Amino acid sequence: MAQDLTPSPAPASAEAPPTDATAGDGAPAPRAATPMDSRLLWIAPALGAIYGLLIRLGAAWFGPWLRSHGYTHEVAGVMSGGFLVLTPVVMGMLTIHARRREGCSWLFACFGPWIATFMMLLGSMVTLLEGAICVVMMAPLFLGLSSLGGLLMKLLQTLWDLRGRFVGAVAVLPLLALLVEGPMAQADAWQSIRQTVVVEAPPARVWQEILDARGIRPEEMPHTFIHLIGVPRPVEGLHRQRADGEVRESRWERGVHFLGRVTARTEQREIAWRYEFAPDSFPAGTMDDHVVIGGRYFDLGETRFLLTPLDGGRTRLSIEAHYRVSSSVNLYAVPVAALLGEDFVQALLALYRQRAERPDPRPAALARAGD
Structure with missing residues (x-):
């Protein structure tokens, strides 16, 4: 009688070979880059720039708006630590947080926020919120502090799974600082x-x-x-x-x-x-x-x-x-x-x-x- 040469199926308990979804050690394998990832390289900085422009508007309008509603204390403006220091830091943090699913390198965490900063400063000039003199004076400070914010967010992401509430609380810090800083004498x-x-x-x-x-x-x-x-x-x-x-x-x-x-x-x-x-x-x-x-x-x-x-x-x-x-x-x-x-x-x-x-x-x- 002829011998059956058909290979027998593998036992159910045998370990399946690695696929695209898993690496050999069971950990998730890096996902292949897609066109959406390339777009996100610009979307994340754009979100940071939009945030910076909104805070710039808030720094100018927040005080008058509060006074029109009966708030009597002084509110700090654009030339304040709340805007000039906290805003670029938070811009950097938000830029890196926007790429949390795709991930980013430490190099991008340092210099990626610069894209957001340049977009924000250019937007300030186009919308006539700032002139060339102020933009040039602010640029070195904003670039350095946005890098600090990006690196800080990258570090936090490696330590904890940050939730939306945390990011939301960080985003309102510059406006809260305007209230606290206002009564302080310059x-x-x-x-x-x-x-x-x-x-x-x-x-x-x-x-x-x-x-x-x-x-x-x-x-x-x-x-x-x-x-x-x-x-x-x-x-x-x-x-x-x-x-x-x-x-x-x-x-x-x-x-x-x-x-x-x-x-x-x-x-x-x-x-x-x-x-x-x-x-x-x-x-x-x-x-x-x-x-x-x-x-x-x-x-x-x-x-x-x-x-x-x-x-x-x-x-x-x-x-x-x-x-x-x-x-x-x-x-x-x-x-x-x-x-x-x-x-x-x-x-x-x-x-x-x-x-x-x-x-x-x-x-x-x-x-x-x-x-």
Whole structure:
């Protein structure tokens, strides 16, 4: 009788070979990438950016809305720790949480939130919530803190199975911080900048250029970072004698104008003034409200020019400028203001040096100034 060569079925108790759903050790195997995963690489940051824009709107409208409903305490605004610190941290956390099912690497947890940050900052400019000056000032802080939030969420996901209630509680933290931070007094930090340049011209020549700086052309100002991000350039600065004393009338681009009341003057040696700003000194749209000079968060004090004669008909020209920064995040705001202020002062020194060293177009006026 012929032998049956048909293989017998495997016993029911035999272990099945690994499939796509399981690995050899029984653990779930990594799922193959799909087009949806690629889209989620952008969807997750987009959700973080939308959240950041909503909190930006809330930081501006939350206080007035509460006051209209009888809330009498002060509510912190955009220049607060609740917005500038907590918002980017939570943006990073939400960006990584949105990819919890697909998972992400530690590298993405660190730099993925940057996509959300750039989208949020760009959206703030497109919707006119912020101008270029504020966006540039906020960008380094937001990028660093969003990375911190992303890494923190990645760490928490490796330790616990986070539920929706936890994420919801985290999302409202910036708005709650605005309420708590509001009654706290903002710190006023008075700072000073002193820069010096040597001018190949006598003090009388330099003095004349300081008192009569008219017709400043854009090409006379060096290319500086502060003007690149949108701060108007000076157009003229003229000293006039009025009934109430000597003043310096300053005009900048885009209709900016203000006074400097002279507080000290030693002919061809020293002159100082303290700024005075009118309600229309900065027309709407010329500078962001959060960095407008003479406003709640930033102000200029006294500016002093010092001229020291040197050998060979040269002059050491120094500018000493005092300014105030007022915010809940002065640890970050003060060095940023110092960076921008030094950039502006260096541009002024370069302007006066260039003008004083060129052939004098006003010999008669200069001769009178030297008498």
